[in-house]
Amino acid sequence: MTAYLLRRLLLMLPVAFLVTVGVFLLIHLSPGDPALIILGEDRSPQAIAQIHQELGLDKPLYVQYVIWLDHIAQGDWGRSITTHQPVAIAITERLPATFELGITALVWSLLVAIPLGTIAAVRRGSVADQLASGVTVAGVSIPNFFIGIVLIFVLSVSLRLFPFGGYVPFFQDPLESLHHVALPAIALGTAGAAINMRFTRSSMIEVLSHDYIRTAWAKGASWRRVVFVHALKNALIPVVTIVGLQIGGIIEGAVVTETVFTWPGVGRLAVESIFNRDYTVVQGIVLVAAFSYMSANLLVDLVYAWLDPRISYA
Amino acid sequence: MRARVAMLELVRTHRKVAAAALLVAFLFLIAILSPVISPHDPIAVNADNSYLPPLSPGHVLGTDELGRDLLSRVLWGSRVSLPVAFVAVAVGLFAGGFIGLVSGYAGGIADLLLMRLVDALLAFPGLILAIAVVAALGPGLRNAMIAVGIVAIPVYARLVRAVVLQLKQLDFVMATRSLGATPLRLILRHLIPNMLNPIIVQVSLSAGFAILAEATLSFLGLGAQLPTPDWGQMINSGASFLTNDPWLAIVPGMAISITVYSFNLLGDSLRDALDPRLRS
Numbered sequence: 218m219t220a221y222l223l224r225r226l227l228l229m230l231p232v233a234f235l236v237t238v239g240v241f242l243l244i245h246l247s248p249g250d251p252a253l254i255i256l257g258e259d260r261s262p263q264a265i266a267q268i269h270q271e272l273g274l275d276k277p278l279y280v281q282y283v284i285w286l287d288h289i290a291q292g293d294w295g296r297s298i299t300t301h302q303p304v305a306i307a308i309t310e311r312l313p314a315t316f317e318l319g320i321t322a323l324v325w326s327l328l329v330a331i332p333l334g335t336i337a338a339v340r341r342g343s344v345a346d347q348l349a350s351g352v353t354v355a356g357v358s359i360p361n362f363f364i365g366i367v368l369i370f371v372l373s374v375s376l377r378l379f380p381f382g383g384y385v386p387f388f389q390d391p392l393e394s395l396h397h398v399a400l401p402a403i404a405l406g407t408a409g410a411a412i413n414m415r416f417t418r419s420s421m422i423e424v425l426s427h428d429y430i431r432t433a434w435a436k437g438a439s440w441r442r443v444v445f446v447h448a449l450k451n452a453l454i455p456v457v458t459i460v461g462l463q464i465g466g467i468i469e470g471a472v473v474t475e476t477v478f479t480w481p482g483v484g485r486l487a488v489e490s491i492f493n494r495d496y497t498v499v500q501g502i503v504l505v506a507a508f509s510y511m512s513a514n515l516l517v518d519l520v521y522a523w524l525d526p527r528i529s530y531a
Numbered sequence: 532m533r534a535r536v537a538m539l540e541l542v543r544t545h546r547k548v549a550a551a552a553l554l555v556a557f558l559f560l561i562a563i564l565s566p567v568i569s570p571h572d573p574i575a576v577n578a579d580n581s582y583l584p585p586l587s588p589g590h591v592l593g594t595d596e597l598g599r600d601l602l603s604r605v606l607w608g609s610r611v612s613l614p615v616a617f618v619a620v621a622v623g624l625f626a627g628g629f630i631g632l633v634s635g636y637a638g639g640i641a642d643l644l645l646m647r648l649v650d651a652l653l654a655f656p657g658l659i660l661a662i663a664v665v666a667a668l669g670p671g672l673r674n675a676m677i678a679v680g681i682v683a684i685p686v687y688a689r690l691v692r693a694v695v696l697q698l699k700q701l702d703f704v705m706a707t708r709s710l711g712a713t714p715l716r717l718i719l720r721h722l723i724p725n726m727l728n729p730i731i732v733q734v735s736l737s738a739g740f741a742i743l744a745e746a747t748l749s750f751l752g753l754g755a756q757l758p759t760p761d762w763g764q765m766i767n768s769g770a771s772f773l774t775n776d777p778w779l780a781i782v783p784g785m786a787i788s789i790t791v792y793s794f795n796l797l798g799d800s801l802r803d804a805l806d807p808r809l810r811s
Contacts, residue, residue, distance in 0.1 A: 228650075235651035240663070247667035354799060358792035360743055360763075362750050363784035366770050370777045469656035473747055477770070487659075488751055491666045499666050506659040514654075 218522060225515055236507050237289070241282050243503070244496045251298055251496055289504070295497040297490075304501040308483060314384050315482030318474065319467030321398045322406030323460065329410040331453070334417025338452075339444060341422060349414060356411025361470065365404035365477035372400060382479040401478040405470050409463050416459050421452040454524050458517050465513020468506040545804040551797035555735075558790055562609040571600035573607040573760040582776055592782050595765075596772060601779070604760040605786050611672065611761045612742045612790060618676045619741040620734055623683025628730075630684070631691025632718060635699070645688070652685040661744055665753045672745075672761075675754035679744045683737050690733055694726040728805045735798030739791045746787045762787045 252268035253260060269275045273284055288295065294304035337349035373381040379400050387394040424430065425448055433443045471484030479485070483502055490498035542549045561568075570589070577598035585593045585601075592601040634645040652660070664678035698704055698721075707721055748754035749763030757764070762783040769779030 231647045232650045232654055235647060236654050239651060239655075243663050243667040247669075354795050355788070355792060358739065358743075358795050359788040360746055360750070360766075360784070360791075362747065363766060363780075363788065366766065366773065366780050366784065370773050370781075374774050466656045469658045472658060472662065473751065476751060487662065491662065491753065496666075499663070503655070503659055503663045507655045510656050511654045 218519075221522065222519060225518060229511060229515065233508075233511065236511070237286060237504070238282065240500055240504050240507065241285055244500045245278065245281065247496070251494075294501045297498050298495045299490075299493045300495075304497050307486065307498060308501055308505060311481060311483045311486050313386065314480060315468060315471045315475070315484060317384075317387055317394070318398055318401055318405060318471060318480060318482060319464070321395070321402035322470070322474075323409065323463060323467075324406075325402050326406035326409035326413055326463075327460070329406075330413030331417055331449075331456070334414040335421055335444060335449060335452075337414070337418045338421030338425065339440075346418075349418065353411045353415045356414075357408050359407070360473075361404050361408060362473045362477050364407050365401065365474060368400045368404055369477075384481050401474050401480055404477065405474040409470075412459060412463075413456055416456050417452065420455045421448060424448045424452040454521070457524060458521055461513050461517035461520065462510075465510040465517075468502070468509065541801075541804055545800065547800040548797070548804050551793060551800050554793040555797050558609060558793060559613060561606060562613045565603075565606040565610055569600075569603035569606045571603040573599060573603040574758045575599060582772075584776075585778055585782075593776075593778055595769070595779050596776075601782055604765060605762070605782055607760040608762040608765065608783060608786060609790070611755055611759060612745060612787070615672070615676050615679070615745040616738040616741040616794075619679035619683060619745070620737045622677065622680025623687050623737060624730070624734065626680070627684040627687025627689075628691045630688040631693075632695060632722070634688065635692040635695025636714065636718065636722075642692075646692070649685045649688045652681070653689075657682045657740075658744065658747060661748060662751075662753065665748060670753045670756065672749075672755040672759065675745050675748045678748070679741045682744065683741065686733065686737065687730075690729055691726060694729060695722060698722055698725055732798055732802045732805060735794050735801055739794035739798065742787065742794065743791050 250265070251272065252265045252274070256264055256268065266275075273281055276284070292305060294308075296303055297307055300307070333349055333352075337346040340346055368379075369381055372378045380397055381400075383397050385394045385397050425444075430443060430448055433447050438447070468483055468487075471480070471482050472487055473484070474480065475482045475484035476488050483505070487499060487502045489495075490502070542552050570591075577594070580590070580594050580598035581596050583590050583594040583598075585591065587593055590600050590602070592605065594600055595604070630645050630649065634642045634649075655663070661675075661678040661682050664681055665674050668674040668677065704717065704721060707717055712721075745754055746761075746763030746766075749761045750767045752764075752767065755761035755764050765783035766780045766787075769776070769781075769783065772779050
C-alpha cells in the first residue's frame with residue numbers, strides 16, 4: 218500500500234506540473250492586456266509600462282511562470298485585478314458556502330440514489346426497475362440550471378415554501394441554513410443522484426449473484442438482512458469511488474447552481490471574475506478546482522484499495 | 532459499407548436503439564427544416580406582441596419580452612445546439628483519437644508523454660476546463676465549441692488507446708503486421724474499423740454532453756451571444772420573467788432536456804446492444 222501510494226504521488230508530479238503550466242498559459246496567452254483593465258481610463262504608455270513592471274509582464278514568459286509558481290507555493294496567489302483583495306482570501310472566504318452547498322447536494326443525492334438503486338436491483342426487470350432506469354437517463358439529461366429554475370418557480374415563487382437565495386451559515390442557524398440550501402442542493406444533486414443510482418443498481422446486481430448471498434438465502438435469512446446487511450455494504454464500494462470524485466468536483470457543479478440561486482460561493486465568484494476579466498481570480502479558482510479533483514482521484518484510489526483487499530496494485 | 536449494414540441490422544433488431552435513433556433523426560430533421568417550418572422570424576422584434584401566453588393566435592408557444600415568437604426561436608435553437616454538438620464531438624474525436632492511436636500504437640516514451648498530457652487534461656473538471664478555455668479565448672459560440680471539444684479530447688484519447696492496446700495483441704493484427712503491412716495500412720484498414728463500436732457509443736454520449744455543456748456556457752453568458760436564438764441563453768433571459776411568464780424559461784429548458792435525453796438514450800441503448808457483457 219505504501220509503495221502504491223508513493224508510486225501514485227510520483228505519477229501525480231508531472232501531471233501537477235502540466236496542470237500549473239496549463240493554468241498559467243490559459244490566462245497569459247489570452248487576448249487583452251490586464252494593465253488596460255486595471256488602469257481603466259488612464260491608459261498612458263508610462264502607466265501601462267509601470268503596471269507591466271509591477272506584475273512582471275515585461276519579463277519572458279518562462280520567467281513569469283517560475284515567479285508565478287514560486288508565489289503560488291508560498292501562498293501568494295496575487296491580488297484581484299478589480300477588488301485588489303488577495304486571491305487566496307477571496308477564494309477561502311467563499312469556500313464554506315460552496316462546500317456547504319456541495320455536501321448537502323451530495324447527501325441529497327445519496328438519500329435518493331441508494332434506496333432507489335437497491336430497489337431497482339432487487340426487483341430487476343420490474344416496472345420499478347424500468348422506471349428507475351428512465352429516471353437515471355433523465356437525471357443526467359436535464360441541465361441543473363433548468364432544474365433550479367423550475368424549483369424556484371414551483372417551490373419558491375408559486376408555493377412560497379422555500380426562500381429564493383440567501384446564504385445562512387450552518388453553524389449560525391442550522392435549520393434556517395437547511396431551509397435556504399435545500400433548493401440549490403436539490404438542483405445540484407439531481408444529476409449526481411442519477412449517476413449514483415445507476416452505480417448502486419449495477420453493483421448491487423453483481424453482488425446479489427455472489428455465492429455468499431446465495432448461502433445467506435439458503436440459511437433462511439430475511440430479505441432485509443440479505444439485502445441491507447450482507448449485500449449493500451459490498452455493493453457500495455464502487456459508489457464510494459464515484460462519490461469521492463463528486464466531492465472533488467464540487468466547485469464544477471457549483472458554478473452554475475450558484476449563479477442561478479445567487480449563492481455567494483466560489484462558483485459565482487468564477488463567473489463574475491470571467492466577466493470582469495479578473496484573470497488572477499479565475500486562475501486561482503481553476504487551480505483550486507483542478508487540485509481538489511486530482512486529490513479526490515488519489516484519495517478514491519487509496520480508499521478503494523483499502524476497502525477491497527482483492528485489488529492488487531503490484 | 533459493411534459497417535453501415537451492421538448498423539442498420541442493429542437498429543432493426545434492437546427496439547430501444549431504433550426508438551432512440553428515430554428520436555435523434557427527428558431532431559436533426561427539425562434542425563434542417565426549421566427555416567421552412569418556423570412560423571415567424573426568430574429574431575424579429577414586435578413590441579406590440581410581447582409576453583403573449585402559449586396557445587395565443589399565431590403564436591402556439593407564446594412570445595418573449597420583445598414579442599419574438601417562442602416556437603420559432605426554439606426551432607431555430609436546434610440549429611445552434613446540434614451543430615455545436617457535431618463540431619465539439621469532431622474536435623474531441625479527431626484530436627483525442629489521433630493521440631490515442633499514436634499513444635497505443637507507438638507505446639514507449641510517446642505513450643508515456645501523451646498520456647501525461649491527457650492526465651493533465653483529465654485533472655480539470657470538465658465544465659471548469661471549458662469555462663477556463665472560454666475565459667481565455669473570450670465568450671462566443673465558436674469558442675464555446677472549441678472549449679467543449681477540448682474537454683472531450685481526453686475521453687477519446689483514453690478510449691482509442693485502450694482499444695488499440697487490446698487489438699494489438701490479437702492474432703489477425705500480428706499476422707497482418709508480419710505479412711509486411713505498413714503501420715498506416717494496419718491502422719486504417721484493420722484497427723480503425725474494429726474500434727467503431729465503442730466509438731459510436733461514445734459519440735452519442737459525448738453529443739449529449741456537448742449540447743448540455745454548450746447550453747450551460749450560453750446560460751452563463753459565455754456561449755452564443757444575442758440575438759442568436761440559443762436554448763441556454765433563452766433560459767437565462769427567461770429566468771428574469773419567472774413570476775409572470777414562466778414558459779419563457781420552461782420551453783427552451785424542455786427542448787434541451789429532450790435533445791440531451793435522446794442522445795443519452797441512444798448512447799445507452801447502443802452500449803447495451805453492442806457490449807457482449809451486457810447482452811444477457
